[in-house]
Each structure stands twice: as C-alpha cells, then as structure tokens.
Amino acid sequence: MEFNHQATVTLAEVAEAAGVGESTVSRVLRNHGSFSGKTRDRVMAAVERLGYVPNRIAGTLASTGSRLVAFVIPSLSNIVFPDVLRGASAILEENRYQAVFSVTDYDPKKEEELAAAMLAWRPAAVMLAGYEHTDGTIKMLRASGCRIVEMLDVDGDALDIAVGFSNRAAGRESAAFLLRRGYRRIGYVGHDLNRDTRAGKRFSGFCETLGAGAAPLADHEILAGASSVENGKLGLERLLSRTPDLDAVYFSNDDMALGGYFHCLARGISIPAQLAIFGYNGLDIGRATPQPLSTIRTPRVATGQLAAQLVVTNAPPQVVDLGFELIEGATA
C-alpha cells in the first residue's frame, strides 16, 4: 500500500515552466520585493497550470521564525478552551498563522512533555493556560526564545505575556454578591481543584471574602474528576443531605451550577427563596434556563483574540486584565 506520495510540484519547476528564476517566483508568490506585472502574470499562470502549492515547511526552515502558534491546553471538554481557541483562530487565520494544539488533561507533567514536543516545531509562540507550570516547562520555554502567552489568569507572575482576568477576584466578587443579598449559610460544590488551579483560586478568593464578611463557608463538597452537569447535581445532593439548612451554594463553574439548578428543579427546591445558586463562566445556556443563572461572565473568546493579536503584532511583554462581569440572574 503506497499512499502518501505527495504530488510534489516544486518552486523550481514553476520557475522553469514560467521561464523565470526561482527567486522571482518566490517574490511573486509572497508579494514581496519587486517584479513587473508581466512576470507576475507568467508566474501565476504557471502556478495555476501546475497546481503548485508552496511548501511552508521548506519556507519556514529557510526563513527565520515560523508562523505556527502552539496551544497547550488542559482540556477540550471544558468549553472554556474551545472558546479561547475560537477567538484566537480567527485572528491567526487572518494573519496567515497556523494554530497547532495539544491537550494536557490538566496534568502539569504532561504539559511539560507536550510543550517540548511543540517547541520542536519552532512555533512563534506557545499559548498556555494559567501560571502553574513545572520548573522544567518554564526553563524550556524561557530557553526557546519564542513568545509565551499565559491565558485565563492574571493572579501571578507572567513569564512573558498574560491575558485573562483574576480568578481570585471573581471568587471574591461572587462572595460579596451573595453576602450583599443577605445569604449567610453558604456552601460550595466544586470539582478537582488540584488539577484546575484556576477554580482553586476562585474558591480561595470566595472563602476569603466570606470569612471577612463573618459568614464563613458552612460546608463544601469537592468531587473528583472534571466538572460536569452531572457532578454538579450529585455534589449538591450530597452537600444538602449533609447540611440541609444552606441558603446559597457557590459552584466551581456554570456546568456544575446547572447540575445544581436541575437538582433543585427536580426536587422542588424553590430558587432562590429556598436556595440560591451561583456559578462561573456566563455560558449562554445559563441565559436560557427558566430562571437565568446568577454567574460571572468571563471574556473567553476575547482572551483568545487578544492573546493572538499580541502575538502577531509581536507586542512587548505585558499582563492584560480583561476583567469579568457579574450577572445577577435570577438564581441568587
């Protein structure tokens, strides 16, 4: 079985066919340097005729610096990351950059391996989630000389560029909101915080403000595994069976919160009178539930867009806090 025989038309063949030199073809194709309209037509005709497709591998090797941008993301199940990719990919495509990605599954060790594999492609930039990386990863990235963008967090020291928002502040504002609303018996339902460190930061900010407000966290339930609607449902059920007199519950994100919301719907627990629910992310689906979800909307797409923008413009190192928006909703 012989499949992968690339029908290789090379630049040299195009040059030959057009009766011009190789560098002329190269110039025309990249629209760079000068050439007459007549030669351009001749070259383009030959390109068309032969069905020439430039070889970016060769081009990248010959020039300096590639137009690849490497994303090393924790997950594709958590909608956050597809959203970021979506924002970034539009900008990258416009600028003729190419996105490559791999998924760490929230494992820092795997992040290190994948980052190494990515660097082998000599990307223009490596885009990561958050600040928590192994020493090996940091050392490697630093040594690579390529741009580094840490996304979705600004609570820490950036290696180069950081674009995101403060998860800790989001946790604090969520707590402040619940306190303002008069809730005092507040619980928390979350997913594995050791892996999702940003969720951990929100939780810690949340507890901090609760403590300062003299209504310390009444109880919490942490589920192993990734966040999901199912886990949110299960988590709230467990939490309430242990501590039935809670008047509000903060969830690690909207998926979890929706699970809690559905649990209440199914059990006839009235929201927010009997129990308030507060999420994080501001997913569209939370706008469409019978009672809009109280949550914090994060600029996920915008994070991807700006991250990409800063890379393609080769902006200086900086930390950009895009902020977030508290959505009052009707569940808290």
Next chain:
Amino acid sequence: MEFNHQATVTLAEVAEAAGVGESTVSRVLRNHGSFSGKTRDRVMAAVERLGYVPNRIAGTLASTGSRLVAFVIPSLSNIVFPDVLRGASAILEENRYQAVFSVTDYDPKKEEELAAAMLAWRPAAVMLAGYEHTDGTIKMLRASGCRIVEMLDVDGDALDIAVGFSNRAAGRESAAFLLRRGYRRIGYVGHDLNRDTRAGKRFSGFCETLGAGAAPLADHEILAGASSVENGKLGLERLLSRTPDLDAVYFSNDDMALGGYFHCLARGISIPAQLAIFGYNGLDIGRATPQPLSTIRTPRVATGQLAAQLVVTNAPPQVVDLGFELIEGATA
C-alpha cells in the same frame, strides 16, 4: 524590540559536543539504526547539557511525509467538533503526531482557502467534516496525495476514508420513534440548514419517514444563524404561536432541544403529555435535566479516535459507520 531569537542549538553542535558525527546523534535521538550504549550515553549527556530541542521543521523537510494532521472544521462553538478533536488528539499525541486546525465557520469557500493553507504544511492527512466540499477543495485534496478523512457522515461518496454515522438514518429513526409513541402532529425547529448540511440530512430523513407514516410534518421553524439554546427557545415559541396544536417537536440538535425544553418549563407546558421534545447528539447535559432528554447519542469522540487511528496506521480507503444510539429519555 527583538524577541524571536530562537536559542538555536543544532544537531551539529550536539554532535560536536558529544564528539560524534551528526548522523550518530540523529540515530540515537530517533532510536533508529544501530549505535553502542556508550555513544548513546555520550549523546544524551550532550543533549541534556546543551538543552537541545530537535527541529521538526528541518526533520520533516529532510525526510518524507510529515507528522502533522490538519483539521478543517466548521466550528468550535458546536460541541461536536471539540469532541471530535478531543478523541483524535489523544491518539495523535500517543503516536507523536501533531494536530493543526482551522475553522471554516460552515463556509465551503472558506473551507477551500483553509484547506489550501493546510496543504502548504504537507500534512500526513486532512480531516474534514462531511462530504460537501467545493470542486476546488476536492481537486486540491486529491492532487495533494495526502490522506483525506471525512468525518461525521457516511451518506455520500468518500474521497478516501470516512468515519461517522448516517445523519439521514438518525433523522429517520427519530421520526419512527415519535410515530411509534403515537405522536401525529409533529413540528420541527432547526438552525440554518444550508450551512449545516448534516442537520439538513437529518431533517430530510425525518420528513421522509414522517411522510411514509402518514403523518407529514405539521410545521417547521428554521432560524438563521448557528444552533443555540436561545435559538431553540425562540424557535419553539414561534412555532407554537403559529401552530399551537402540535404534540411533538423535533429539534436540529440537543442545544436547540434544550432551549425548547426550557421554554416549556417556563411556560408550564407539560412534557411529554402536552408536548414531546426530541433532540440530537446525546449531550451529557441532557442526562441531567429533571426529565432526561429524548435524543440520539452520536459517537463523536469515537469518530475522532478512529479517524486518527486510521491515519496513523495508514489504513486503506474505507467508510466506517459507527452508528448511533437512540436514547428514549423522558421528554418524548
């Protein structure tokens, strides 16, 4: 501002440092060909000491055929595609392949442009959604000589490999199920079918079976734009205001169906007594709603996995129908 100065340690420098020839280093690093244990240690030590990261760009150019796999997908908002990528990326990573992607926004013309851009990277394979491509795209892909995988559909003629399931059959089975349940005044709420041709195929299969069952579609509402919970809600509202006596509604997918479900919850329309709701995709969230959503579960992750598997094993051209599973749920 000078950033992108790749700290370039080359293979030649490693060879120098280790006191061996370049090809020896290359052999050791790829664990290919023969070399003594002693030289291997010397080489690895030098690699470690210099922090050498192989340059895959150069490696790919020198050898034949890359380990890049190009995904040209319609969207990242529709969870279907992140799911497919998720399945594929795990397999690709295991096999040291690298995924690159770009997003067409359901625009065939843009698909053509992006496919061309992808081919410039000389990928081992191009992974697309479905069978509907422009002539230009098809011609280009054929000429490229790289593997072509069409995913998420098997209703048509494959260019090379196809992995998915029959959308038309899914539509038919959905209709048959509703008929079996005794529904006769059936409506449809969908999103832009000209763009999402797979949703169009489902709709067409659905109508076909309804017609044969002597209960032709009573009414339908097509919303411009992408599928979303919000649009599902809006669509059902419009449909019911026009045709209030429907007893069941088929939605273009689960997002839309959830919108319909929420609409009913909000309006106090009892499900399924007053109105049945049927979706498509089998999203997890549909398992967690107070009434589990009646839908069809599609093997999205498995599609990505198998597609990747067939590429890395360089399997012969084939069409694999992974099937789907009807979930009775409680909304129909």
Next chain:
DNA sequence: CAGTAAATTGGCAGCGCTGCCAAAAAAACC
C-alpha cells in the same frame, strides 16, 4: 544620447535535518 538612478531579475549558499553509502571498529570464525 550619454550617464546615472531605479526597477527587475537570477544565482546560489545556506536553513537543520535525514538517508545513503562507504569506512572503521568490533566480534566471530578457522
């Protein structure tokens, strides 16, 4: 129309690695 400046063009040396081949070293055999 010579003389100079400006616009085009081609040649060719790499970019960093792999693959092929021949040379050198080590192991096996008589």
Next chain:
DNA sequence: GGTTTTTTTGGCAGCGCTGCCAATTTACTG
C-alpha cells in the same frame, strides 16, 4: 593470527525554500 561478518560510525548530498548580492534591464536627467 588472519579472515570474514557484523556492528558502529562519519561524510555528505540533498529536502524546497528564502535572503543576499550582483547582474541586467528600464526609466529618467540634463
């Protein structure tokens, strides 16, 4: 010890393109 095999090695020519530089052509000046 001399041969024949087998295992290890290094040299070097590309992979297809870009970037530099010099050569050629064309445009412009006085």
